[in-house]
Amino acid sequence: MTSAKKYFSLMKTSMQASLSYRFNFFINTIAGIVFITALFYIWKAIYAQRTELGGMSWEDMKTYLLVVFITNMLLTWYSETAISRRVIDGSVSMDLLKPLDFQKARFSETIGTSIIEGGICALVAASWATVFADVNLPPNLLASGLFLVSLALSVLIKFGIIYLAGLVCFYTSSVLGVAWARAAITNLFSGALVPLTLFPDWLETITRWLPFQGIVFIPASIYMERMSGLDALWNIGIQFIWVIVLWLAGKAVWRWSVRQVTIHGG
């Protein structure tokens, strides 16, 4: 019914808009680097005592951290809170006046920002990898290809989660609380802080049933070829299913909450 062109234009526009936030990018990048550097030295201290942990060598861990950095940078704090802010400051009512589907519109904008962030992130990641020179590239072309697919799905999963978190703001009237809670949960369950294989069994089992593993752990494992061949495809399939599930959940929650808000007034 609605043509794709308008959403494509929205995406382009948000790319343009995010370029006008150079300073913001700068800050985000610094924050990303600080986070990853802190993790780097913590793990370095841990590995000083041993050569292997949960089947991962220090080399593996450094590579893992690089992927954590990339996935973190691909959807930064700014684009994450953009949806919540719309809900809180009431510009959502202006969105309701446009012949646009709210979810598709926010998706287009988020992807637009992500493309710009991705470009900058690639530069920073490359320099980071150069500084800590011995980070491995994916072992072969197939792994690289699968990694890129998995990384794209990672962004889509993250969008699904951010979108849902944004809608929660209809009820909480606070952006930061929700964003922090979301970030804490995502960091833990996605494997951004600690690779999931190092979790106790019961916790690892839980994470295997949650969408968050698709954000960091699966792309990282594919990058490092700890998941390969059918295993990699299987996990990409899991990511894909989560993308669909989260999209549909987002649609349902939007329909429910917008009705609540428009009924009770917001």
Next chain:
Amino acid sequence: MSMIETFSLNKTFRQAIKDPGLKGSIKHFFTQQYRDKTAVNGIDLKIEEGESVAYVGPNGAGKSTTIKMLSGILVPTSGTLRVNGLVPHEDRIRHAKQIGVVFGQRTQLWWDLPVRESFSLLKDIYEIPDPLYKKNMDRFNDLLGLHEFSDLPARKISLGQRMRADLAAALLHNPPLVFLDEPTIGLDIAVKSRIREFVKNINQKEGSTILLTTHDLEDIKDICRRLVIIDKGRIIYDGTLEKITDAFAQERTLHFQVREPVSSISGIIANLPGVTADQVNELSFSVKFNRFQYSAGEIASKIITSADVIDFRIDEPSIDQIIRKLYNGELILQEEQPSEAIRS
């Protein structure tokens, strides 16, 4: 088919209530209490295609709530509404294409983008064909002077410029129905009159239906032929502007400026019973009279014969005062016998 048709439209909001003080806040933390507030209470409104209607009332009367229901942002609590054949909140996206909305307090421009880019994005969002887009942009440039600032991002332009841009943005897709919610709020006189001209033009040349809320009575006078007054969620007047001014603005005031100080104004008006005078300073004074009793000409000619008048002007019958009286509950509208309807 009418452009807008509502039948006993109601909107009730749920408001959280807190007892005062810390104790109240703690209590609220555990048990939330709500109270229902009726913002719109049984509105029956019928607006035909091509009309321009002012929707007026004190703050909190329910104006914006009505507009939000008509534009599909809010779902009515009860009652029915139909706007150009659609039920707004049920058919939101289709409805959005047939309306243009300006909220004076909000913008639909993209904050970080040059104004021009906002327009071209709206072109895609509303799927406006190239020739129409070009035609409208040219026309809006002429009428609103958009080119003065179209290369600046929305956050850098002045309020007046933003309002002009927002008007253009709302009308770019030639909507048959336009809602303007306080479009001239906070603007200087030059911008206001430019915006009024523009809205009139849209109404008269394009035949767009206009529903305007405002506190600025000049807006109403200039743009609207029909006036709907709402208070506490109910319509208390629906008719022409002339009718209400004719009916209620009985008192008029003439202001005079004279060359020589006048010894006694009361002497001058002594033979005009019912007329009162106020001395403003040595060289100027004002005279109040009932316009059903005297014409302005009569009063002026009397005064000119007895004083050396340099200049004089007349205060228009002020809709302002009437509406203020209505708001205060000092007037009860009875359209049949207007002159007897004044209580105070």
